[in-house]
Amino acid sequence: MGYTCTLVYNFSLLPSRLATSTFQNARVLNLEAVQREEISRPLVTMSQIRIPHVLTVAGSDSGAGAGIQADLKACAARGVYCSTVITAVTAQNTVGVQGVNIVPEDFVREQLGSVLSDMHPDVVKTGMLPSTGIVKILSQSLREFPVRALVVDPVMVSTSGDVLAGPSILDSFREELLPMADIVTPNLKEASALLGGIPLETVADMRSAAKSIHDIGARNVLVKGGDLAASSDAVDVLFDGKDFYEFRSSRIKTRNTHGTGCTLASSIAAELARGSSLFFAVKTAKRYVETALDYSKDILIGNGCQGPFDHMMKLKNNDMKLSGHRPFDPNDLLLYAVTDPRMNKKWGRSITDAVKAAVEGGATIVQLREKDADTRDFLEAAKSCLEICRRHGVPLLINDRADIALACDADGVHVGQSDMPARVVRTLLGPDKIIGVSCKTPKQAQVAWIEGADYIGCGGVYPTNTKENNITVGLDGLKNVCLASKLPVVAIGGIGISNAQPVMELGVPSLKGVAVVSALFDRESVLRETQNLRRVLLDSITTATAK
Numbered sequence: 411m412g413y414t415c416t417l418v419y420n421f422s423l424l425p426s427r428l429a430t431s432t433f434q435n436a437r438v439l440n441l442e443a444v445q446r447e448e449i450s451r452p453l454v455t456m457s458q459i460r461i462p463h464v465l466t467v468a469g470s471d472s473g474a475g476a477g478i479q480a481d482l483k484a485c486a487a488r489g490v491y492c493s494t495v496i497t498a499v500t501a502q503n504t505v506g507v508q509g510v511n512i513v514p515e516d517f518v519r520e521q522l523g524s525v526l527s528d529m530h531p532d533v534v535k536t537g538m539l540p541s542t543g544i545v546k547i548l549s550q551s552l553r554e555f556p557v558r559a560l561v562v563d564p565v566m567v568s569t570s571g572d573v574l575a576g577p578s579i580l581d582s583f584r585e586e587l588l589p590m591a592d593i594v595t596p597n598l599k600e601a602s603a604l605l606g607g608i609p610l611e612t613v614a615d616m617r618s619a620a621k622s623i624h625d626i627g628a629r630n631v632l633v634k635g636g637d638l639a640a641s642s643d644a645v646d647v648l649f650d651g652k653d654f655y656e657f658r659s660s661r662i663k664t665r666n667t668h669g670t671g672c673t674l675a676s677s678i679a680a681e682l683a684r685g686s687s688l689f690f691a692v693k694t695a696k697r698y699v700e701t702a703l704d705y706s707k708d709i710l711i712g713n714g715c716q717g718p719f720d721h722m723m724k725l726k727n728n729d730m731k732l733s734g735h736r737p738f739d740p741n742d743l744l745l746y747a748v749t750d751p752r753m754n755k756k757w758g759r760s761i762t763d764a765v766k767a768a769v770e771g772g773a774t775i776v777q778l779r780e781k782d783a784d785t786r787d788f789l790e791a792a793k794s795c796l797e798i799c800r801r802h803g804v805p806l807l808i809n810d811r812a813d814i815a816l817a818c819d820a821d822g823v824h825v826g827q828s829d830m831p832a833r834v835v836r837t838l839l840g841p842d843k844i845i846g847v848s849c850k851t852p853k854q855a856q857v858a859w860i861e862g863a864d865y866i867g868c869g870g871v872y873p874t875n876t877k878e879n880n881i882t883v884g885l886d887g888l889k890n891v892c893l894a895s896k897l898p899v900v901a902i903g904g905i906g907i908s909n910a911q912p913v914m915e916l917g918v919p920s921l922k923g924v925a926v927v928s929a930l931f932d933r934e935s936v937l938r939e940t941q942n943l944r945r946v947l948l949d950s951i952t953t954a955t956a957k
């Protein structure tokens with residue numbers, strides 16, 4: 411006879427999205443089974459949540475900068491469970507690899523069977539595969555227990571230059587693994603080795619290498635150009651079989667780069683396990699690695715020339731999931747409400763009333779721009795506004811003040827050209843927060859992209875009294891920035907119901923919306939003005955798509 415026990419669950423403690431998935435995944439305890447197994451468990455009510463799961467098949471690094479240890483830390487930092495199949499044990503430190511002990515093939519098979527048959531990982535990520543036998547066993551196991559995605563990091567040589575898998579492995583990579591891979595992430599040397607040793611010296615070479623490796627069978631190829639001598643930026647090239655994407659970032663000057671390849675691949679695997687699209691997974695993983703490198707650039711572990719970095723930083727990205735945070739969606743920029751304390755005072759409303767009316771009227775993102783507020787008052791106001799915005803699923807950003815954003819766990823920060831640089835804000839806030847940068851020129855837009863911003867605010871489009879001495883760029887200046895920008899753009903400055911339409915109908919895909927202050931807040935009814943402006947914006951989108 412089976413018994414069931416009632417699930418008691420305090421849903422009010424959870425954001426609605428999480429509460430729903432918890433409920434869908436909840437299973438009722440089978441007390442009989444518990445008794446039969448003679449397991450003494452407290453009779454507590456229980457809910458079960460399936461969390462994203464990556465299995466890494468890789469080698470152990472005793473120095474814990476790379477390999478299995480890096481994969482575990484990267485997945486933990488990204489909020490994803492990580493199981494491990496160890497293919498080799500290396501004696502390794504910041505100087506180099508002192509020894510390698512390959513795990514017997516049968517025992518690799520046994521580990522794979524144990525994890526795959528029981529724990530059903532979402533994604534498998536491979537690192538050091540030291541023999542053709544192990545590659546074959548892995549591909550057999552994956553055929554027996556298919557997973558949602560396979561990420562192949564074709565590790566051959568360690569960062570110190572020590573060989574981890576010899577050239578004999580190349581055929582089995584090409585024949586067995588790449589045709590099963592959803593993405594393969596070679597660096598320049600590995601890409602060259604996979605293609606018979608051709609030289610790769612330019613971004614154009616990387617593109618053609620990505621295409622050739624795609625032809626071997628991998629569905630997506632990310633050729634990492636960190637070692638590209640000809641480029642001052644770090645450039646990676648992604649090819650999805652149709653389009654090429656270039657990811658550029660400025661090089662971070664640090665010795666602590668040991669394990670970046672393993673970490674990038676396992677972070678991509680973690681994002682895929684979380685359900686992201688491949689492009690978003692690569693973008694997010696790259697940002698995570700860059701942020702961790704920047705954060706760790708001065709830490710000192712070991713005496714060798716290649717140190718590890720701190721995967722966990724002091725990030726709180728898991729807290730963000732619990733607090734209902736969702737990834738930035740460029741369409742959030744459609745109707746961007748920016749608060750103004752003078753206008754609120756003039757109309758006798760509190761900042762919370764102003765924000766509430768704006769989000770109820772349909773604002774899609776809010777920025778608190780409280781230039782002269784006391785820090786303590788600003789923080790309290792930000793916390794209250796954040797509660798309102800979270801209830802409506804609307805992101806809340808803070809103008810200028812990364813400290814306030816950190817203290818209240820806001821969704822991001824907007825900075826201008828003379829504020830804290832976006833790269834520094836990114837290091838402080840971590841990879842998941844939203845960062846906007848004001849740009850008046852294509853050059854500034856390029857820098858914002860390299861520094862890790864999420865969007866650009868461009869203006870003043872029209873003259874405005876809200877910001878003193880602000881240069882007006884006009885519709886032409888806005889268009890130039892939008893055409894040059896890899897990031898989504900929101901237009902700002904003097905925009906309201908009467909002139910939003912020509913902005914929205916500029917016909918540049920990167921332009922996603924308008925940011926407004928006085929057209930919403932220097933009015934009697936914020937709610938009504940927001941509703942009206944939203945209607946105008948939606949109408950102009952419809953007109954633009956019909957054209």
Ligand SMILES: Cc1ncc(COP(=O)(O)OP(=O)(O)O)c(N)n1
Pocket residue numbers: 746748777779809810824825826827829846847848866867868877900902925
């Ligand atoms: C969305 C958006 N775009 C631009 C700005 C202006 O920011 P900044 O140049 O830093 O000027 P201040 O707002 O700080 O005076 C913005 N706030 N929001």
Ligand SMILES: Cc1ncsc1CCOP(=O)(O)O
Pocket residue numbers: 869870871873874875876877880902903904905925926927928929
């Ligand atoms: C903050 C800012 N940055 C450029 S213009 C501007 C002010 C926009 O205010 P308004 O919408 O009232 O013109």
Ligand SMILES: [Mg+2]
Pocket residue numbers: 809810824825826829
């Ligand atoms: Mg500013």
